[in-house]
Amino acid sequence: MSRQKLNIGLFGFGVVGQGLYDVLEKSPALDSRVSKICVKRRINRSLPDDMFCYDPDEILEDESINTIVEVIDNAEDACFIVKKALQKGKNVVSANKKMLAEHLSEMVALAKEKNVSLLYEASACGSIPVIRxxxxxxxxxxxxxxxxxxxxxxxxxxxxxxxxxxxxxxxxxxxxxxxxxxxxxxxxxxxxxxxxxxxxxxxxxxxxxxxxxxxxxxxxxxxxxxxxxxxxxxxxxxxxxxxxxxxxxxxxxxxxxxxxxxxxxxxxxxxxxxxxxxxxxxxxxxxxxxxxxxxGHPTGSAVLSDITALGHHYRYEYKKASYFGxxxxxxxxxxxxxxxxxxxxxxxxxxxxxxxxxxxxxxxxxxxxxxxxxxxxxxxxxxxxxxxxxxxxxxxxxx
Ligand SMILES: NC(=O)c1ccc[n+]([C@@H]2O[C@H](COP(=O)([O-])OP(=O)(O)OC[C@H]3O[C@@H](n4cnc5c(N)ncnc54)[C@H](OP(=O)(O)O)[C@@H]3O)[C@@H](O)[C@H]2O)c1
Structure with missing residues (x-):
């Protein structure tokens, strides 16, 4: 299967979001780019103003964006964003352990139903690839x-x-x-x-x-x-x-x-x-x-690894539940x-x-x-x- 080209909508540009942006810049071989970043406050940023938006729908309703990276610090908002992204048939990478732990059944089922991938290596132990x-x-x-x-x-x-x-x-x-x-x-x-x-x-x-x-x-x-x-x-x-x-x-x-x-x-x-x-x-x-x-950089590297895996159409199969549940x-x-x-x-x-x-x-x-x-x-x-x-x-x- 050929590598999937990813057009990324990023939610959050704090410690992890900026860390991810830096490590992505250092990986030019990866055929992926961040086309829009949704944040909360209108403040001066290290990137041009037109990279940012403040309405989640500007990313979620954009048909050209096929991948959502959610690294915000609010579990309720993250739940809304990730759910809507999955419903729209977009792949999602998240680092939000609280949101995931509280909604695992629902999120896993939704990703399966919509036939998309939900990856979250950065949510547990930052840079240590323990989940995969x-x-x-x-x-x-x-x-x-x-x-x-x-x-x-x-x-x-x-x-x-x-x-x-x-x-x-x-x-x-x-x-x-x-x-x-x-x-x-x-x-x-x-x-x-x-x-x-x-x-x-x-x-x-x-x-x-x-x-x-x-x-x-x-x-x-x-x-x-x-x-x-x-x-x-x-x-x-x-x-x-x-x-x-x-x-x-x-x-x-x-x-x-x-x-x-x-x-x-x-x-x-x-x-x-x-x-x-x-x-x-x-x-x-x-x-x-x-x-x-x-x-920022260690966690960003785990998010990047998920993005790379998405490019290769990777999904968690939840093998333990499927094969010897x-x-x-x-x-x-x-x-x-x-x-x-x-x-x-x-x-x-x-x-x-x-x-x-x-x-x-x-x-x-x-x-x-x-x-x-x-x-x-x-x-x-x-x-x-x-x-x-x-x-x-x-x-x-x-x-
Ligand atoms: N920090 C770490 O080392 C680390 C490690 C592993 C996992 N994580 C997880 O990664 C996530 C992000 O952590 P962080 O440390 O990067 O947080 P952070 O530095 O506080 O940054 C949070 C970012 O989220 C944005 N944001 C908050 N609510 C939003 C909303 N409703 N819509 C759009 N943007 C919103 C903020 O916007 P403004 O910039 O406008 O305020 C900010 O850019 C959390 O779930 C955390 O548990 C963090």
Whole structure:
């Protein structure tokens, strides 16, 4: 099949949009060009004014534009744009993990119905080609788990805490000043960004679409010196880890939690704003992918890779769902957690299946034991407001 000529309508000209434009300029061999860019504000830009428009329909209704690249920062608007583009029979590349994770079923079905391609490599782990690898290379049922540090901002903060002995608030301020964390950092530090990426990776790992509201995400915003010292004394680092794993009987479990990580693990050495993903399988044991998870040029390069793939008529086939589907999300598995608290009343929120260790100090106490995921999911929004810190010990799930 000959290469398809792409006439691109770009939505968004921020960090990723500009990064993409730069990397496209450096790829003259690619038979694709951006003919129009839709943005929100009328401000001075680095490109001529006539490249820009402010009405999405100027691109969406233009029959000569056959490809939409959506890199805006608003999930609701992105949903409207991507839906309309697919309905109009245009191919779409998106980097919007929140929009995708919340609308995966609908978007995947729409792309199929309209016989167009919807690609989104940049939505999970920026420049690391994890989605296409899961889809194409790990396209068999030997896969056991995908575990990763998927959020650069929280990893930067944790690195500064553990390597430079900075406090959480100082490290967070630094991350914000460097542009790694939003002014409202909850999206990153409370594990939402990692959660949306995990939802996307789960589809390409095991062929299951799970709603983000049904998955436990708990982040690092409640970490204290006590927790940091506990980890340090044991020789651990704390990392914010997202994981999807295969259990017995075609079940899978997934969650985002801070985790105590020992020196022998690949992710122990993933530092600063970097991302790292460990893929575990029956025959090959473990493989590790590492790289930049954010930033204009790294993310732009993932978008460019999707554009190139579109030129070759590439589509995700959702092979796991098609060929060996039938995996079910199992929320009743129990996970071993460290629960640090100060007021014993708080324990009323938690139902431990078993307890292996308890500590009582003058100010802080902790309990280590197994708690079922579904019990935590039921109170996941409340967890952030409790004076506690939760971290997974890394022990195998109990079910
Ligand atoms: N930054 C990263 O490293 C990174 C990595 C992976 C994925 N992503 C994802 O990529 C997307 C873009 O992120 P970003 O960092 O590039 O954001 P950004 O720097 O804040 O830029 C957002 C762009 O979207 C435009 N925009 C917002 N609403 C719009 C609308 N309704 N119609 C048209 N344009 C609109 C803005 O227009 P104005 O210029 O007029 O304000 C701006 O150009 C997000 O989904 C993000 O999660 C980002």
């Amino acid at each position: 690898n899961l889809e194409e290379y790990y396209d068999n049922d030997l896969l056991l788990s995908v575990t990763g540090i998927l959020n650069g901002s929280s990893n930067y903060i944790l690195s500064k805490i553990f390597d430079n002995h900075e406090s959480y608030s100082v490290a967070l301020k630094e991350a914000q000043e460097l542009g790694f964390a939003e002014s409202n950092p909850s999206f990153d530090v409370d594990g939402f960004d990692s959660l949306y990426k995990l939802i996307i990776l789960t589809l390409h790992s095991f062929g299951v679409i799970v709603s983000p509201g049904e998955v436990l995400n708990y982040g690092i915003s409640n970490i204290t010196e006590f927790d940091i010292n506990y980890a340090r004394e044991k020789g651990y680092k704390i990392k914010l880890v997202a994981q999807v794993e295969r259990l017995r009987d075609k079940k899978i479990a997934l969650f985002v939690l801070p985790r105590f990580v020992t020196r022998d693990k690949y992710i122990y050495s993933v530092e600063d704003e970097f991302n790292g993903v460990v893929i575990k399988g029956v025959a090959y044991d473990k493989q590790f992918m590492f790289g930049k998870g954010a930033g 039938g995996f079910k999300y199992f929320k009743e598995a129990a996970i071993e957690l460290y629960l640090r608290y100060s007021n014993p009343q708080v324990l009323r929120n938690f139902e431990f299946k078993s307890v292996s260790e308890e500590y009582h100090g003058p100010k802080y106490h902790y309990k280590i034991g197994f708690i079922r995921l579904d019990k935590l999911i039921a109170i996941k929004d409340k967890l952030r407001d409790l004076d506690i810190f939760l971290a997974a010990t890394g022990k195998a799930l109990n079910y």
